[in-house]
Amino acid sequence: MIRVLFIGDVCGKPGRRAVRDLLPEIKAKEKIDVVITNIENSAHGRGATVETVNELMYYGVDFMTAGNHIWRRPDFHDLLSGDFPIIRGLNYPDDLPGKGFGEIDLGKKGKLLVITVIGYGFMNERTISEPFRRMEQLMKQINPDDYAGILTEMHAESTSEKVSFGLYFDGKVSAVLGTHTHIPTADERLLPSHSAYITDVGMVGPLDSSLWVKKEIVFQQNMYPYSPRYEIEEEGPVRFDAVVIEIDGPTSAKSIKRINKTL
Numbered sequence: 063m064i065r066v067l068f069i070g071d072v073c074g075k076p077g078r079r080a081v082r083d084l085l086p087e088i089k090a091k092e093k094i095d096v097v098i099t100n101i102e103n104s105a106h107g108r109g110a111t112v113e114t115v116n117e118l119m120y121y122g123v124d125f126m127t128a129g130n131h132i133w134r135r136p137d138f139h140d141l142l143s144g145d146f147p148i149i150r151g152l153n154y155p156d157d158l159p160g161k162g163f164g165e166i167d168l169g170k171k172g173k174l175l176v177i178t179v180i181g182y183g184f185m186n187e188r189t190i191s192e193p194f195r196r197m198e199q200l201m202k203q204i205n206p207d208d209y210a211g212i213l214t215e216m217h218a219e220s221t222s223e224k225v226s227f228g229l230y231f232d233g234k235v236s237a238v239l240g241t242h243t244h245i246p247t248a249d250e251r252l253l254p255s256h257s258a259y260i261t262d263v264g265m266v267g268p269l270d271s272s273l274w275v276k277k278e279i280v281f282q283q284n285m286y287p288y289s290p291r292y293e294i295e296e297e298g299p300v301r302f303d304a305v306v307i308e309i310d311g312p313t314s315a316k317s318i319k320r321i322n323k324t325l
């Protein structure tokens with residue numbers, strides 16, 4: 063059995079501080095074997111830097127995934143070079159830096175395969191390929207029995223695309239976890255063929271914001287054809303959203319549980 067803590071998109075300094083403050087206690091209480099988080103917003107909301115990634119690893123994060131915002135800072139070259147335990151979306155073109163899947167060696171417990179797929183709907187990512195077929199192609203290249211678990215992150219805007227993806231790969235992977243909207247959903251469950259599923263894990267970032275952006279800026283963005291540059295909300299309460307998954311095989315899980323806290 064592998065107990066995974068998967069943390070939603072960590073946003074800027076408020077998000078990194080919340081990880082620092084909460085991770086030791088959650089790891090001990092939940093007997094966590096491995097901590098995974100999405101780092102696409104870890105540097106002031108926009109992309110990630112070597113510095114922010116090193117900081118999160120220092121706090122106890124073992125492995126990281128990246129969504130559509132990873133390309134926003136030139137550090138992606140270093141972060142996806144293979145020197146860091148970070149993956150990018152599988153369905154980006156093969157000639158881009160990085161890989162869409164990675165292994166975590168858990169010693170006696172075996173290897174955990176982590177895959178990130180970017181959704182198609184409303185994402186404005188013109189270079190990605192259709193996620194279902196791209197994922198199937200990868201599944202044909204691997205032998206599930208080589209792994210103690212297979213965790214898939216579906217980084218997408220559309221709830222219907224995420225639930226469809228979960229049901230399609232139910233019984234083929236241990237878990238399908240949605241990210242990207244930064245809003246946690248309450249639909250965590252084991253699907254009929256025992257894969258764990260949630261439409262969106264949520265985020266770690268400023269609660270009274272949109273995504274992580276200061277509300278005054280978002281108001282202007284909604285009301286005027288011009289708006290100031292996005293700034294992160296650094297004041298006020300911070301939300302911490304994650305899930306704990308008990309993985310009992312490469313194509314199944316035993317449980318999935320939400321952790322949603324406000325600091």
Ligand SMILES: [Fe+2]
Pocket residue numbers: 071102103129131242243244
């Ligand atoms: Fe994000």
Ligand SMILES: [Fe+2]
Pocket residue numbers: 102129130131217242
């Ligand atoms: Fe995203």
